[in-house]
Amino acid sequence: MADNSVEVYVTGSEVNAQQAAGILESNGIKHFLKMDVTQHLFGLPGAPGPFDTMSSGHRILVPEEEAERATELIHAYLGESLPEE
Numbered sequence: 001m002a003d004n005s006v007e008v009y010v011t012g013s014e015v016n017a018q019q020a021a022g023i024l025e026s027n028g029i030k031h032f033l034k035m036d037v038t039q040h041l042f043g044l045p046g047a048p049g050p051f052d053t054m055s056s057g058h059r060i061l062v063p064e065e066e067a068e069r070a071t072e073l074i075h076a077y078l079g080e081s082l083p084e085e
Contacts, residue, residue: 005032005061008070017058020074027073029066034059 009020017033024031035058062070 004064006064006067007059007061008067009060009074010057012057014058016078017060019078020060023073023077024060024062024070027069029062029070029073031070032061034061 009017011017011020014035017035021031021033060070060074
């Protein structure tokens, strides 16, 4: 992905990350899903510190010109509120 990529979604849930990526794909928005590998290596739900899978991040990046649309789509489909500006 080009250098003008911006992060539009971060979640500790692999399922939510995959759903968000699918939403973007089905709407023709190019994206990059960056998944935290340490969650798969050491993920222990509810464990303290770095072993807590909810503290791990899965990030979705899109071209800057698609960021607003991508954010709106993700939040509309996943039912999460948009961050206040």
